[in-house]
Amino acid sequence: MLDHLHQSAAVIARHRAAPMLADRERFLAHCAEQSYKPRMLRKVAWLLLIIVSCMPTDQQVIGRGEIRRLARLAKTHMKSHPFTANGKWSEHTCQLLERYAIKWYSFLGQLDTTNRSNSAFNHHVSAFERFMRDERGLSEVTIETRCLRVGNFLESMLPALQSLKLLTIRDLDDYLHLQSERGWCRSSLSALASDLRSFVRYAEGQGWCVAGLAALIESPRMYSDERLPSYMTWSDVQALIASLTRDDAVTIRDRAIILLLANYGFRRGEVARLKLHDIDWEEMTLKITREKQRRVQCYPLTQIVGDALIRYLTEVRPRCSHREVFLAMKAPSRPLSAESISPIVRSRSAAIRDGALAYSPHNLRHACAQHLLSEGFSLKKIGDQLGHRSATATAIYAKIDLPRLRQVAEIDLGELL
Numbered sequence: 531m532l533d534h535l536h537q538s539a540a541v542i543a544r545h546r547a548a549p550m551l552a553d554r555e556r557f558l559a560h561c562a563e564q565s566y567k568p569r570m571l572r573k574v575a576w577l578l579l580i581i582v583s584c585m586p587t588d589q590q591v592i593g594r595g596e597i598r599r600l601a602r603l604a605k606t607h608m609k610s611h612p613f614t615a616n617g618k619w620s621e622h623t624c625q626l627l628e629r630y631a632i633k634w635y636s637f638l639g640q641l642d643t644t645n646r647s648n649s650a651f652n653h654h655v656s657a658f659e660r661f662m663r664d665e666r667g668l669s670e671v672t673i674e675t676r677c678l679r680v681g682n683f684l685e686s687m688l689p690a691l692q693s694l695k696l697l698t699i700r701d702l703d704d705y706l707h708l709q710s711e712r713g714w715c716r717s718s719l720s721a722l723a724s725d726l727r728s729f730v731r732y733a734e735g736q737g738w739c740v741a742g743l744a745a746l747i748e749s750p751r752m753y754s755d756e757r758l759p760s761y762m763t764w765s766d767v768q769a770l771i772a773s774l775t776r777d778d779a780v781t782i783r784d785r786a787i788i789l790l791l792a793n794y795g796f797r798r799g800e801v802a803r804l805k806l807h808d809i810d811w812e813e814m815t816l817k818i819t820r821e822k823q824r825r826v827q828c829y830p831l832t833q834i835v836g837d838a839l840i841r842y843l844t845e846v847r848p849r850c851s852h853r854e855v856f857l858a859m860k861a862p863s864r865p866l867s868a869e870s871i872s873p874i875v876r877s878r879s880a881a882i883r884d885g886a887l888a889y890s891p892h893n894l895r896h897a898c899a900q901h902l903l904s905e906g907f908s909l910k911k912i913g914d915q916l917g918h919r920s921a922t923a924t925a926i927y928a929k930i931d932l933p934r935l936r937q938v939a940e941i942d943l944g945e946l947l
Contacts, residue, residue, distance in 0.1 A: 531558045535572050545575060549582045557637050564862035565848040577630045580604055585631060592635050593642040601628040650692060651684040658732055671799065671821045679722055680729045694738040699746045702726060716750040723749040762879075762889050762897040764904070767792045770889075773882050779846035779859050784874050786838040787856060791875065791891050793835055794818075795898035795916045798891040799868035804855045809839065820917045827917055899924075 532545050532555070548554075554575070561574055584604040586592065601624050635641040659677050662668045668676075683705055684691075691697060705726075710719055731744040762770075771792065774785035790801050800818050808817040814831040831839075839855070848857055854865035871891050880888035895916065902912045913924035 531555050531562070531571075532575065535568060535575060545579060548579050549587055553638065554578045554582065557634060560637065561862065563850065564864070565850055566861040570861060574630060577627055578634060580627060581631050581634055591640055591642045594632060597631045597635065598628055601625075601631060650688070651681075651694070654694065654733065654738060655681050655684070657736070658729055661732055669821050669824065676725045676728065679725045683726060694733055695740070697730075697739045697743065699743060702730070702743075702747055716752060720749040720752055723747055762893050764897060764901045766879075766882075766889075767894065767897050767901075769882055770879055774878065782838075782842050782846050783856060783859065784878060786835070786842045787871065787874060788878065788894070789835045789838050791871075791894040792898055793832060794829055795895045795902075797868075797895065798871035801891075802854070802856065802866050802868045802871055805853045806843075806855055807853065809855070818917070823917065823919055 532542050535558075536542050536545070545551075545554075557578065558571055558575060561571060566574065585597070585600045604624075604627060632641060655677055658680065659673055662673045662676065663670075686705060686708075687697075687701060691701065706719055706723060709722060714722070727744050727747045730739060730747065733739045734741050734744060771785070771788060774781050774788065787801055790796050790804075791798070796818060799821070803819060803821075804816070808819075809831070810816070814836065815828050816831050818827050818829065819825075820827055843855070846859070847855075848859070848861075848863040850857065850863040852863060852865050856866045858864050858866060858870075875891045875894065876888040879893075883889075899912050899916060902915060903909075907915075909921065909924045913921060916924065918924050
């Protein structure tokens with residue numbers, strides 16, 4: 531690998547003389563498989579040279595904090611290197627060294643992955659996770675969300691709270707109030723309170739905290755159908771799609787993503803989890819995994835979406851071993867997460883709205899539902915399209931069908947009044 535990256539015999543000799551040559555060669559090959567360009571591979575090779583020269587090579591486990599400290603000390607041992615401006619170290623260089631040191635030790639299996647900041651409660655969250663999966667049978671999405679929210683709450687309590695025995699309703703109320711001040715809406719606070727209540731109820735059963743605490747956790751008052759679903763108009767959706775005409779790789783990928791969100795009403799996580807084998811080109815269908823319902827739903831592949839996917843897959847998708855359809859365009863090649871779909875939609879919609887509030891992937895989902903409603907589809911069919919489990923979840927769209935609501939308002943009730 532080094533022979534292909536460098537032409538200077540002296541540079542190659544310097545790399546070969548450093549410790550752990552075979553492991554460094556394997557790591558560079560691993561990076562090459564993730565679509566790293568030669569220029570970046572050369573930079574990584576120099577970073578590895580610094581790492582094996584200035585950081586421990588015989589430790590069984592090393593933590594992120596120790597890596598951060600050593601990355602700051604490395605500049606006292608390595609006065610300069612070829613890829614910094616004027617051969618001088620910068621904060622960016624330290625950050626880059628730290629990032630690849632973490633990747634390096636993770637590759638070797640020597641990175642300490644435990645979270646020291648909330649180690650006092652790690653086993654509580656892990657036990658709660660196993661309970662939700664093995665005994666409650668909850669979906670992975672629900673388990674992940676609850677563990678994240680509970681973990682954030684427990685971490686916020688440190689170092690004042692060293693034991694769940696000391697947990698009080700005041701701590702829980704203060705945390706909910708803090709999230710409210712940070713801008714959380716009532717529906718989000720209600721979901722958070724429900725997750726905390728579920729964890730505290732489990733903790734009570736395990737004898738970790740005071741009994742009766744879960745019953746005291748109050749959620750914000752919610753009103754049935756109190757809000758209209760936020761959505762884009764279908765003309766805005768068409769304008770957004772029409773704006774994605776450039777031939778660069780990112781735009782080609784983003785166009786395919788937005789077409790899936792708008793034309794089918796998929797959730798962002800469903801698009802992120804779409805695999806290559808989920809697209810059947812012979813039958814012209816695609817399959818979406820509904821995590822909460824634990825079922826797979828099949829959809830016909832429309833011409834416009836199929837063309838966009840074919841162009842993305844054949845022209846710009848990085849070659850790698852990942853089976854997910856949508857990948858990051860910059861190395862290392864990796865699947866897009868559900869969270870990374872949102873910035874794509876926001877940035878693309880902001881570009882056509884002249885500074886107005888940008889749209890989210892869920893706005894596209896609502897726009898799809900509103901469009902189907904205006905085309906005369908029943909709420910049952912719309913619910914099936916969106917993957918709703920109950921008619922109640924779809925009924926809210928009746929509130930935005932203004933033409934039909936006007937017809938209802940114009941009915942002459944006559945003597946019934």
